[in-house]
Amino acid sequence: MSVSFDFTCRAVIVTGAARGIGRVMARQFATAGASVLAADRDEDGLRETCRDLDPERVATLVADVSTDEGAQSIVATAVERFGQLDVCVNNAAVAPHASIFDERAEVWDTIYAVNTRGTFLMTRAAGQAMIDAGNGGRIINFSSGVTTRGSAGAGAYASSRAATESFSRVAAIELSPHNILVNVVSPGLIDTQPKPLPPQMAEGLGKRIPALPLARPGEPEEVSSVVMFLASDASGYVTGAVWSVDGGAGIGTRPTGPVIDDDPRYDWVTGRE
């Protein structure tokens, strides 16, 4: 099934667009008619993202979202190049894992600088440009399903993503008078992993995937379509919300057989003899 959106005459920023979900989002917004600024630290990856896209409507910028200078330059470039900014998708993130005993404070700080401070800096810069233009706008920030369950090694990553959820609720309130809607997309397990998979990762995923309610990883396109919905006119009454795109991972595990209740304590309830 394919869903189509029309973003003709809209200008969209996608950060972290050099690979993974960001690459797919940048390409899908462009295919839907948007003018797109694809931003990332990785110049080669950006080139690959934009290969075969119309250079009139798709621009790239090498920039670091964790610095105020980087965030401001991304927003200023989009406004200069396209004359407007309608949608800002703050997808760039890093997720190195380490146990709490192995985690180095500098690495912890860098994870927060990209994932949390970067989301704040981009939201502020994009929000200001949208306020100045006076036409409202959409900001879509990213989180992760790991914010609501424990996962060994994810101390910095999970907590940095949880912070983007709380921050986005505050931003949604502060920007609401300007008709700027701020929402969060929280993916579960999406197929952006390196290929071939490192052995330990392959083993972990081999156990986890069959237990997911939908028993498969998600495709980047399945995240992108929810982001496009949140960027579209179809979601005009949605702000401050967290949208899980996780195949049901957050609600439990796939049933392994039929439901049988043979607990004798409840014979009087069920009428079982």
Ligand SMILES: NC(=O)c1ccc[n+]([C@@H]2O[C@H](COP(=O)([O-])OP(=O)(O)OC[C@H]3O[C@@H](n4cnc5c(N)ncnc54)[C@H](O)[C@@H]3O)[C@@H](O)[C@H]2O)c1
């Ligand atoms: N893939 C998943 O299974 C999954 C699961 C949960 C949440 N997410 C979230 O989805 C988003 C995308 O995930 P992904 O798997 O596609 O990531 P990825 O690692 O494949 O890509 C992230 C991109 O962000 C860029 N980036 C990193 N730091 C940057 C910086 N300081 N400035 C600019 N660009 C920077 C990287 O160069 C890379 O191109 C992230 O926000 C992540 O937290 C992904």
